[in-house]
Amino acid sequence: MLKNKKIEMTEFNSIRKEVLTAWPTGKDVRLEDAFRYQRAIPAAKNFAVAMKNALDRGQILLQPRAGVALVDEHIKLLKHLETEGEADLLPTTIDAYTRQNRYEEAARGIEKSIAAGASLLNGFPAVNHGVPGCRTVVEAVSKPIQVRHGTPDARLLAEITLAAGFTSFEGGGISYNIPYAKKVPLEQSIRDWQYADRLVGLYEENGIRINREPFGPLTGTLVPPFISHTIGIIEGLLALEQGVRSITLGYGQAGNILQDIAAITSLRELAHDYFRAAGHSDYELTIVFHQWMGGFPEDEAKAFSVIGWGSVVAAFAKPEKIIVKTPHEAMGIPTRAANAQGLKATRQIISMLTDQRLFDALSIRQEVDVIKHEVKNLMDKVLELGRGDVAAGTVAAFQAGVLDVPFAPSIYNAGKVMPVRDNEGFLRIFQKGNLPLDNEILAWHRSKLLDRARAEGREISFQMVTDDIYAISKGKLIGRPK
């Protein structure tokens, strides 16, 4: 009977023999060689390390989806995403035949793709390319790389890709069956994924940490968070039991920012609760957020906004990783250019929002009050200068620099005021010129700017202003020093 219990080695080995003979490329897999190969992979290319670092540093890493039929083309695609798209993490998305263990059809797809001079498969048939083909891919890129698929029985795929140097493996016995298959018994797929997890556990026991990522979004279509959370936690428990130590739970955007942020927060807390309650303590838990996984608009401008909105939510919810969609989503497998566009659009949002905190009614009210205070300072002075007349007061105020527009070209503008952003991206005053701001407000601005100066380890300076001017076109809101 199915149990959440570590598979014993004798049983594992007897299953393994079968697994490796399911397709000729299986015979290339030798564990000792695989461990040696994996150990030589630098930490900078290890997925588990990257996820852990993101957690420690509060970063959000960007990862696209991508896979085509042929090794060379696949490498070109990944390299484009790495350079032009500036992806932090790379994927290898597996084709749908391989996902169903239909290796012969995958082989035909490879042939037809060679003949057509274009990929006729919707992903990379890793089993058919075998350990040598996969290693060519792994060696060609410089970022950590993961297998992404949707395979109920991924045992051979795991054997081959891990032996080839992939350092993360997506999926799980529930999440890669229920939304992806029609007739695979759940008991079977859980068993088969216990095998995959045990394999990862073996690597772990041999000093190689492989990241595992249950597939959070399920059907990607109106899945309430508590359903996918429960399944994710179960898959986490199953994986931990087999010796997995680096685990990334996933969640697909639901659309309401409040619910989505609450979902990410609760997923993290719940997982720790359940994992610890089950007696686990030695593990690394991280969270992945998927941009909208349901049907996309066909119009690319609109698709960009869906991508953008997902990125906004991520920026506030702070998962360790975000899976990025493309403007071609509704139409078909994206070109590499469209894929890079998705990454760039996402990066722009994540960077623009990186310093912003979750806002709440209270802090907005506070900021409203500050602005009112500042306006009153100026308005009082304008009216004073105009002896009650606002028009006359305005002219006088500009003359006196009491009204002063930063960067304005007019010679009737004093041009003495210099604004700059504070550490959260609020615009504050750096040089007040002749603005009639009272000391209370000025001191407050000053303290906000000191926060930034401290955070950046530099003096409050005109350089900050210049940096702020360029910031948005460089994908930031605040112009930080490099």
Place this chain on the structure above:
Amino acid sequence: MLKNKKIEMTEFNSIRKEVLTAWPTGKDVRLEDAFRYQRAIPAAKNFAVAMKNALDRGQILLQPRAGVALVDEHIKLLKHLETEGEADLLPTTIDAYTRQNRYEEAARGIEKSIAAGASLLNGFPAVNHGVPGCRTVVEAVSKPIQVRHGTPDARLLAEITLAAGFTSFEGGGISYNIPYAKKVPLEQSIRDWQYADRLVGLYEENGIRINREPFGPLTGTLVPPFISHTIGIIEGLLALEQGVRSITLGYGQAGNILQDIAAITSLRELAHDYFRAAGHSDYELTIVFHQWMGGFPEDEAKAFSVIGWGSVVAAFAKPEKIIVKTPHEAMGIPTRAANAQGLKATRQIISMLTDQRLFDALSIRQEVDVIKHEVKNLMDKVLELGRGDVAAGTVAAFQAGVLDVPFAPSIYNAGKVMPVRDNEGFLRIFQKGNLPLDNEILAWHRSKLLDRARAEGREISFQMVTDDIYAISKGKLIGRPK
């Protein structure tokens, strides 16, 4: 001396003579004819009415910027923005020579544009085209249309365009001088704008409401809200004094969402305070938000994200109007296709977020608790079914429909659960199938769905689910009935 006092008619008329002779097209302007023409314009094409309606209905209207040298081309451009771009409000952006009253250079620009077969001007030279040319434009479109420019002395421009049937006029004595001119005395530009405002007041007194919009963003570059607010309020006071009754104050996105929302909120409250304090009560105040007005990224994917982020902020801050940028912003005057893309991207966000409220820490915490509660319901049952074993429990749970993934294709999935969005776009449960949710939670879901049913005036039904599935690709989050 300059005073905030209504210009007397004798003075107005004597200035007027001069104004109308500054360029030959001025002689076509006859006020009685203008009033007759304006009165015939249907309410659906009146800008002031549109803004008032947006205020009453809590809508955010979308407006692009656009203008080219020749009448026919300009009409084609506007019609494209109206149909393909689905703009709510139309602009006519004036070229930079006209803004400086350099009508001869504008005339040369028109000639060269005809010769080149392309617009060599950065806007529509309305004064040169005169009343007849402008009326051709106004008559060709079906949405309210506004003059957008940057003209320190806009008296002749106002005379011609208002006589031609434009129903809104952007600018102000400060905001269209300080950021736009080099050597125009402020006193002069305020005087000249008092004239423009008085002209609008005359229309008002003759039963025609023209909307006026001071230019909020100023230089568009790091302007702290309190500075632009103060100037906007002053221009508002100046306009009201001359008899303007429909006034839209503006604000350009600063980048931090908290500050931006606080800015919109405070602008509205402050303006009312100052206007009332000055003795005004009979006016309509609305707010316009400008998407990022500073330098844009050159990459179009990144530009889309800047546009998207501005739209997100607007969706939460709820101005009555948003001015939309385009993915070509950093490169040059946008093509009409790019301009429509900016509108579509903005629409997608505004619509996706329309039902979402500003979130705060408290309500997120509440949602976190709900999710935790739901997960516990399921997890307890899974473990119960597995007699403590999570793997066995999972299989049993799927069999029993205790775990059930909506829309999953697997025959091992019960497929009885039906999710649907609530009235704020949260995913809730419509049909619970065999999910072991307790009565407390179920009642809560139910009440949330009843809120939606009530709001939509229809029963909770499967139709809602279908509608929700299509919603995002149609630019919505919640699938409302048409």
Place this chain on the structure above:
Amino acid sequence: MQNPTIVLGVIGADCHSVGNKILEIFFSGEGFKVVNLGVMVSQSEFIDAAIETSASAILVSSLYGHGEIDCQGLRDRCIEKGLDSILLYVGGNLVVGKTPFDEVEEKFKEMGFDRVFPPDADLKQVAAFLQAEVQP
């Protein structure tokens, strides 16, 4: 006239089930007798079901990109099995990658499909075509 029977399904190793459920609900609502084979349907399953239920049309979906490979030969097999005049419609994201729809349509018409539809096909329109084209 009796309600015409149509066979629905997603061909090949394709698991996209959402559109399939929508199609079932829609065509049932339009008065067709719908035999829905669900996802991951082989060519012979389509044909067997059509014979068994004397269906007038087969509506093939393919979303995942392998449509081109999966659909080849379906018309010939129908003829082999005596389904000489059965209507064959196909729709979805039929090929790998964003492709001008004309090209896709031509490709699938050459394979013997009577009508070819993009993902944003107007379903009311499809129902009207079906009503007009099914043999009584």
Place this chain on the structure above:
Amino acid sequence: MQNPTIVLGVIGADCHSVGNKILEIFFSGEGFKVVNLGVMVSQSEFIDAAIETSASAILVSSLYGHGEIDCQGLRDRCIEKGLDSILLYVGGNLVVGKTPFDEVEEKFKEMGFDRVFPPDADLKQVAAFLQAEVQP
């Protein structure tokens, strides 16, 4: 060698002042003597300033789209006024609308500019060009 003098300004009826302020700060920092005429500068203002300050180069900005009209004839006027060998650089959003930069460059080189720059010009690189190309 003395620091070379350069004249800066935004030509025509153009009010975009932000980039101009950045250029002033940058080139001053690089050791040039900068004479900044600000925005809305006419051709004769550029030339008069260059003569008065014995400048080695004029850096013309145009952002607002009328660059093509505003810049025509500047080189001829320079020659008329005896500025035979003055360097003329131009940069910004030089024409109306998004246009391939090659075309823009060719157009302005034909007008007699020595170098033409897009909005994302690398200013360090521009400074290097200037240092190399100004007459001692």
